[in-house]
Amino acid sequence: MSVRHALLALLSEGPKYGLQLREEFEARTGEVWPLNVGQVYTTLQRLERDGLVESDGDGQDGPQKGFRITAAGAQELTGWLRTPSDMSSPPRDELVMKVLVALRVPGTDVRDVIQVHRRYLVELMQQWTRIKESEAESDMSLALVVDAELFRLDAVVRWLDAADGRIKRGADLSADPQATTTTGTTTGTTTGTTPAVPKVRRRIGARR
Amino acid sequence: MSVLEMRRVSRTYGLGAAEVHALNEIDLMVDAGAMVAVMGPSGSGKSTLLTIAGSLEEPSAGEVRVCGQELTRLSRNARARMRRRSIGYVFQDFNLLPGLTAAENVALPLELDGVSARKARLAGLAALEELGLAERAASFPDQLSGGERQRVAIARAVVGERQLLLADEPSGALDSVNGEAVMRLIHAACKRGVAAVVVTHDAQLASWADRVVFLRDGRVTDQTLPVPGPESLLTRGSGQ
Numbered sequence: 001m002s003v004r005h006a007l008l009a010l011l012s013e014g015p016k017y018g019l020q021l022r023e024e025f026e027a028r029t030g031e032v033w034p035l036n037v038g039q040v041y042t043t044l045q046r047l048e049r050d051g052l053v054e055s056d057g058d059g060q061d062g063p064q065k066g067f068r069i070t071a072a073g074a075q076e077l078t079g080w081l082r083t084p085s086d087m088s089s090p091p092r093d094e095l096v097m098k099v100l101v102a103l104r105v106p107g108t109d110v111r112d113v114i115q116v117h118r119r120y121l122v123e124l125m126q127q128w129t130r131i132k133e134s135e136a137e138s139d140m141s142l143a144l145v146v147d148a149e150l151f152r153l154d155a156v157v158r159w160l161d162a163a164d165g166r167i168k169r170g171a172d173l174s175a176d177p178q179a180t181t182t183t184g185t186t187t188g189t190t191t192g193t194t195p196a197v198p199k200v201r202r203r204i205g206a207r208r
Numbered sequence: 209m210s211v212l213e214m215r216r217v218s219r220t221y222g223l224g225a226a227e228v229h230a231l232n233e234i235d236l237m238v239d240a241g242a243m244v245a246v247m248g249p250s251g252s253g254k255s256t257l258l259t260i261a262g263s264l265e266e267p268s269a270g271e272v273r274v275c276g277q278e279l280t281r282l283s284r285n286a287r288a289r290m291r292r293r294s295i296g297y298v299f300q301d302f303n304l305l306p307g308l309t310a311a312e313n314v315a316l317p318l319e320l321d322g323v324s325a326r327k328a329r330l331a332g333l334a335a336l337e338e339l340g341l342a343e344r345a346a347s348f349p350d351q352l353s354g355g356e357r358q359r360v361a362i363a364r365a366v367v368g369e370r371q372l373l374l375a376d377e378p379s380g381a382l383d384s385v386n387g388e389a390v391m392r393l394i395h396a397a398c399k400r401g402v403a404a405v406v407v408t409h410d411a412q413l414a415s416w417a418d419r420v421v422f423l424r425d426g427r428v429t430d431q432t433l434p435v436p437g438p439e440s441l442l443t444r445g446s447g448q
Binding site: 126161164 | 249395409411415416420422424435
């Protein structure tokens with residue numbers, strides 16, 4: 001998450017002090033992302049260096065030093081808001097790696113491995129839902145942050161469900177090579193055995 | 209006290225080579241005021257579990273008690289009475305009668321149970337009012353949005369003295385905002401003492417439950433631990 005752009009967004013409402021920026025940042029993000037005051041001042045110094053904000057200019061850092069956004073800062077903020085985040089290449093996801101590795105470790109029930117992670121994710125989602133239930137109804141920022149987290153975790157659970165189903169189907173087909181001709185669930189003209197362990201044929205870019 | 213007790217419940221369809229074990233020695237207890245979600249893929253036995261819990265289907269083996277009464281020991285009429293008085297159902301596709309207004313749909317189970325039409329109507333209106341639908345009481349189902357229809361279905365499921373609410377993908381046909389509203393209503397019913405079982409493959413839906421039970425191939429394979437307080441997430445300081 002970009003603290004730099006979040007501070008620019010807060011300053012776009014009008015001049016503010018460093019401490020005030022920290023408090024408003026936490027309040028606007030539902031207090032889910034705590035920010036230490038040192039990080040606020042370091043970021044403000046860089047923004048000032050880059051000409052994106054201006055300070056009162058007395059040279060004294062501290063809680064009473066005020067900051068305002070410059071025209072270049074406003075332009076930078078607008079550009080950032082309208083630039084999609086880079087999601088073009090898959091992240092190097094530890095969970096995906098664990099499932100892929102579990103497929104190849106002898107004596108490992110990969111569906112049990114999947115279930116351990118599924119349960120953990122659902123337990124996390126239960127905690128976020130409690131927050132939504134108890135606090136987020138009256139706090140729009142918190143509701144949006146909690147929704148984002150729930151949808152993110154939900155996507156991972158859905159991937160685990162899909163992986164579970166795909167692995168089960170692969171195992172069923174391995175046990176019964178004729179199954180593809182009778183179930184009618186496979187695509188194309190495949191009629192032979194399908195390997196239980198999928199092979200990744202293409203090398204795809206991974207971002208960290 | 210457990211409103212629903214399922215002990216070593218199995219359900220088998222077919223015979224010999226065609227035998228299918230839809231449920232295999234399931235144990236499930238749901239106390240008054242608790243919401244339990246049952247998660248699992250298609251074919252894992254979720255819906256069979258729900259129909260047996262609701263006495264719409266009999267188990268091949270095992271014991272099912274609702275409000276302390278063992279269902280298999282009840283006569284057919286007594287089971288039907290139990291269904292009308294103690295158990296409410298919520299389905300994905302609402303299952304409202306199109307020729308009845310919202311209020312009449314909600315009052316119907318009470319009228320079928322012998323409550324006078326006037327009393328049933330008053331109870332129906334009260335249930336609708338509790339769910340914020342008082343002004344839609346005279347509307348027919350096709351005049352309501354999907355979210356409103358499901359709220360009417362929930363009102364019908366909890367009207368009277370119902371103690372057990374059984375829901376099958378209750379927000380499956382709704383968008384996420386209406387789906388959340390539906391789960392809030394079921395949650396509120398639980399806070400008033402109703403025991404609820406929600407079967408779903410949707411983790412967001414399941415996360416409203418106090419406990420999530422995972423089914424696979426007709427067996428309970430896992431369940432969540434009690435949920436810690438929200439402070440465990442809010443003070444963690446992730447994302448810095």
